[in-house]
Amino acid sequence: MSENLSSFYDWFSERNIKNDYHIDIASLSALEGWKVDSDGSAIRHRSGKFFSIEGLSVETQEMESHSWSQPIINQPEIGILGIIVTKVGDSYHFLMQAKMEPGNINLIQLSPTVQATRSNYTRVHRGSAVPFLEHFVAARPGSVVFDSLQSEQGSWFLGKRNRNMIVEVPDRLPAGEDFIWLSFEQIAALLRVPNLVNMDSRTVLSGLPFLAMDDNSTDSSAVHSLGDLLSWFTEAKSRHRLDRRTVPLHSLPGWEFDGDKILRPDGRHFTVIGADVAATNREVAHWSQPMLRPIGRGVIAFVGRLFHDEFHILVHARTEAGTADVVEMGPTVACIPASYENLPRAERPPFLDLVEQSDTVDVLVDVVHSEEGGRFFHAESRYLVVDVGESIGQQVPENYCWMTVEQLTGFVRYSNHVNVAARCLLSCMADGVAERTAVTR
Amino acid sequence: MSENLSSFYDWFSERNIKNDYHIDIASLSALEGWKVDSDGSAIRHRSGKFFSIEGLSVETQEMESHSWSQPIINQPEIGILGIIVTKVGDSYHFLMQAKMEPGNINLIQLSPTVQATRSNYTRVHRGSAVPFLEHFVAARPGSVVFDSLQSEQGSWFLGKRNRNMIVEVPDRLPAGEDFIWLSFEQIAALLRVPNLVNMDSRTVLSGLPFLAMDDNSTDSSAVHSLGDLLSWFTEAKSRHRLDRRTVPLHSLPGWEFDGDKILRPDGRHFTVIGADVAATNREVAHWSQPMLRPIGRGVIAFVGRLFHDEFHILVHARTEAGTADVVEMGPTVACIPASYENLPRAERPPFLDLVEQSDTVDVLVDVVHSEEGGRFFHAESRYLVVDVGESIGQQVPENYCWMTVEQLTGFVRYSNHVNVAARCLLSCMADGVAERTAVTR
Numbered sequence: 069m070s071e072n073l074s075s076f077y078d079w080f081s082e083r084n085i086k087n088d089y090h091i092d093i094a095s096l097s098a099l100e101g102w103k104v105d106s107d108g109s110a111i112r113h114r115s116g117k118f119f120s121i122e123g124l125s126v127e128t129q130e131m132e133s134h135s136w137s138q139p140i141i142n143q144p145e146i147g148i149l150g151i152i153v154t155k156v157g158d159s160y161h162f163l164m165q166a167k168m169e170p171g172n173i174n175l176i177q178l179s180p181t182v183q184a185t186r187s188n189y190t191r192v193h194r195g196s197a198v199p200f201l202e203h204f205v206a207a208r209p210g211s212v213v214f215d216s217l218q219s220e221q222g223s224w225f226l227g228k229r230n231r232n233m234i235v236e237v238p239d240r241l242p243a244g245e246d247f248i249w250l251s252f253e254q255i256a257a258l259l260r261v262p263n264l265v266n267m268d269s270r271t272v273l274s275g276l277p278f279l280a281m282d283d284n285s286t287d288s289s290a291v292h293s294l295g296d297l298l299s300w301f302t303e304a305k306s307r308h309r310l311d312r313r314t315v316p317l318h319s320l321p322g323w324e325f326d327g328d329k330i331l332r333p334d335g336r337h338f339t340v341i342g343a344d345v346a347a348t349n350r351e352v353a354h355w356s357q358p359m360l361r362p363i364g365r366g367v368i369a370f371v372g373r374l375f376h377d378e379f380h381i382l383v384h385a386r387t388e389a390g391t392a393d394v395v396e397m398g399p400t401v402a403c404i405p406a407s408y409e410n411l412p413r414a415e416r417p418p419f420l421d422l423v424e425q426s427d428t429v430d431v432l433v434d435v436v437h438s439e440e441g442g443r444f445f446h447a448e449s450r451y452l453v454v455d456v457g458e459s460i461g462q463q464v465p466e467n468y469c470w471m472t473v474e475q476l477t478g479f480v481r482y483s484n485h486v487n488v489a490a491r492c493l494l495s496c497m498a499d500g501v502a503e504r505t506a507v508t509r
Numbered sequence: 510m511s512e513n514l515s516s517f518y519d520w521f522s523e524r525n526i527k528n529d530y531h532i533d534i535a536s537l538s539a540l541e542g543w544k545v546d547s548d549g550s551a552i553r554h555r556s557g558k559f560f561s562i563e564g565l566s567v568e569t570q571e572m573e574s575h576s577w578s579q580p581i582i583n584q585p586e587i588g589i590l591g592i593i594v595t596k597v598g599d600s601y602h603f604l605m606q607a608k609m610e611p612g613n614i615n616l617i618q619l620s621p622t623v624q625a626t627r628s629n630y631t632r633v634h635r636g637s638a639v640p641f642l643e644h645f646v647a648a649r650p651g652s653v654v655f656d657s658l659q660s661e662q663g664s665w666f667l668g669k670r671n672r673n674m675i676v677e678v679p680d681r682l683p684a685g686e687d688f689i690w691l692s693f694e695q696i697a698a699l700l701r702v703p704n705l706v707n708m709d710s711r712t713v714l715s716g717l718p719f720l721a722m723d724d725n726s727t728d729s730s731a732v733h734s735l736g737d738l739l740s741w742f743t744e745a746k747s748r749h750r751l752d753r754r755t756v757p758l759h760s761l762p763g764w765e766f767d768g769d770k771i772l773r774p775d776g777r778h779f780t781v782i783g784a785d786v787a788a789t790n791r792e793v794a795h796w797s798q799p800m801l802r803p804i805g806r807g808v809i810a811f812v813g814r815l816f817h818d819e820f821h822i823l824v825h826a827r828t829e830a831g832t833a834d835v836v837e838m839g840p841t842v843a844c845i846p847a848s849y850e851n852l853p854r855a856e857r858p859p860f861l862d863l864v865e866q867s868d869t870v871d872v873l874v875d876v877v878h879s880e881e882g883g884r885f886f887h888a889e890s891r892y893l894v895v896d897v898g899e900s901i902g903q904q905v906p907e908n909y910c911w912m913t914v915e916q917l918t919g920f921v922r923y924s925n926h927v928n929v930a931a932r933c934l935l936s937c938m939a940d941g942v943a944e945r946t947a948v949t950r
Contacts, residue, residue, distance in 0.1 A: 305658055
């Protein structure tokens with residue numbers, strides 16, 4: 069790794085030493101500040117704020133209909149995820165923060181300049197003010213590079229979204245000890261390090277190309293025009309149906325709420341647990357909360373290949389339980405393989421076997437990152453981009469579509485087009501790995 | 510009017526003669542095929558299909574909160590509004606249809622090639638098949654020019670949207686007597702004729718610039734960049750809240766359901782009425798349905814002016830009762846002035862007085878069109894585009910933003926950005942009236 073990261077690691081180690089914290093798994097029925105509704109229908113904060121865990125009955129319809137029930141996190145408020153950037157010579161530098169989240173594998177990860185729920189910044193829990201927040205609320209100093217409402221994990225969140233922002237300022241701002249300025253090259257290198265750059269950073273960084281991109285640029289060597297891609301997306305939205313209704317937690321088919329946790333007797337998907345958290349470096353020093361703990365490591369992958377010397381990725385029009393508007397553009401594969409282990413091949417997610425066969429594909433990105441540590445406990449995903457060469461042709465199933473990296477990035481600007489898994493994968497390709505592939509061939 | 514329209518008018522008169530129909534106002538409680546729920550909570554079709562009239566309690570919050578209740582049309586299914594186009598020499602020709610809708614001022618208006626609810630094309634009411642539908646469902650012949658999910662009147666429809674499509678075919682298709690091929694120039698001329706080109710045609714025609722536009726084009730003389738406009742829109746969505754819940758029709762504050770109709774004793778907004786319809790040229794020969802009848806003619810207007818020799822229009826970030834995602838981009842003014850007649854100036858819609866003062870503004874577009882005649886009875890709006898010169902500066906209230914016509918058109922491609930009133934106004938400017946203004950100055 070050619071970037072000099074030693075000063076970063078010095079700072080990061082010190083953050084870990086300076087900040088003491090401790091996480092205990094606790095019973096959902098005994099979480100301070102939280103209550104299970106008397107009829108067992110939902111778990112809510114006593115203030116009515118933050119978020120709740122509810123039961124959801126889901127029915128989707130496309131060619132055939134599927135229905136299932138699951139617990140889901142309901143957090144209707146829109147938070148802000150914002151990164152401040154400034155130009156230093158020919159490079160951009162980013163103001164990042166070391167931040168503890170209880171679900172993080174390494175507890176402290178690299179987060180955006182500002183990562184604040186609305187409860188945070190309106191001071192619901194009477195914590196300290198959020199540094200640099202003034203750069204992300206009107207009328208703000210600096211100029212906006214990227215500003216979009218983006219969805220989060222649709223399998224775990226009901227219609228949740230955050231405002232993703234990148235704001236450029238003329239000069240480096242002075243920052244406290246939990247903050248650090250990193251160059252683009254340093255960030256790109258750190259994005260290849262496991263469980264370090266948190267999900268909130270990765271989704272915001274998917275807007276990074278807009279720092280350098282013209283308002284509109286065309287991509288004439290792409291397989292499909294912008295109009296074709298929009299039509300494919302519109303058609304997928306029209307073809308799918310997504311009907312949802314809230315149902316009590318205690319009677320979700322396939323799930324069991326034993327008082328302490330909500331789990332699936334068949335061991336699939338995830339468990340809802342409670343956590344008691346003690347920290348010295350957060351807005352408040354102690355708190356408790358429910359968290360979602362997946363049963364295994366996820367796989368989030370783009371299948372890619374060259375067409376006309378341009379690297380294309382296979383995008384999936386995907387419906388999840390919490391998707392705000394029926395369908396969003398997702399990676400080729402996004403699943404927890406352990407949930408499908410004993411199923412016949414036909415019931416396994418399409419393309420999963422292909423991306424896991426690393427001997428037959430050319431691996432461009434392969435790094436393990438954490439999902440959001442504020443809600444998800446030890447939720448890791450293996451982020452993969454693989455070049456499958458000519459083993460897949462231009463014709464693909466109707467819920468899939470070939471796009472260039474630039475085309476998918478273009479949709480990121482428009483709210484609720486590209487899902488969080490795909491945005492995080494785009495960030496992992498920020499160092500231009502796809503373009504290099506195209507040039508090398 | 511230089512375009513030769515005599516053959517069009519010959520055809521159109523004949524359509525009127527050949528098609529017999531009759532509309533009677535009827536009591537909501539006695540509509541064949543419809544029932545009022547036993548508790549008076551909603552009016553539904555006995556088949557469970559088509560649409561229902563429900564009560565809605567609405568609370569919006571921005572700087573201050575507003576709440577109100579109203580009847581609203583709930584029609585969750587996505588219909589298709591599609592126009593077939595072909596290139597003839599240097600011009601484009603459009604396949605249009607003469608279609609009767611019970612609410613139309615002149616009963617027959619010019620509609621898209623295909624105008625079909627999902628109930629229509631899945632044959633719920635056992636009518637005849639929809640001609641040309643095969644061009645708008647996958648895998649279709651022809652190439653897609655424009656394909657987007659678009660909202661309809663948010664004040665009257667709950668989250669209703671239709672798929673707007675323009676499909677190009679290589680040659681003129683043979684068409685039955687209710688269809689006609691019209692050139693772009695003829696359509697542009699007819700868009701200046703009152704109550705002739707129906708709303709469904711106008712919203713689809715807002716995608717017309719994509720026939721000739723590059724995938725992405727820039728507009729360097731605009732006041733704001735694309736990034737700025739997206740940020741303004743994101744901020745408006747984040748700032749507004751829109752909470753809704755269904756409430757019984759019979760107990761809507763401010764409304765009275767007398768069994769025959771639902772009306773406001775203060776005479777504002779609209780009335781829900783019943784209609785019995787008999788026609789010889791529709792999928793079925795007789796039917797009854799509820800309809801919404803506004804209390805007066807609406808005003809739908811863009812305030813515009815030149816900046817840097819480029820014509821800009823003042824776009825309003827607007828929340829309506831039925832808006833799918835909190836806010837869409839609307840015209841500067843959209844209201845029924847009669848609803849605000851006796852109110853003090855401060856409670857009248859902003860810019861309404863300005864656009865109605867035709868002596869102080871330069872009128873570029875001024876034409877009366879009908880709203881959708883399938884749901885709205887005699888709903889007319891005066892579509893206005895006025896050049897106000899320098900009477901308004903670059904600084905405007907935060908819910909308003911200056912854009913070029915091309916910039917607003919760019920957002921039309923992306924679903925649920927531009928509302929139906931603004932899209933219909935864009936269609937009325939399809940003849941380039943804004944560019945001519947810029948050149949003349």
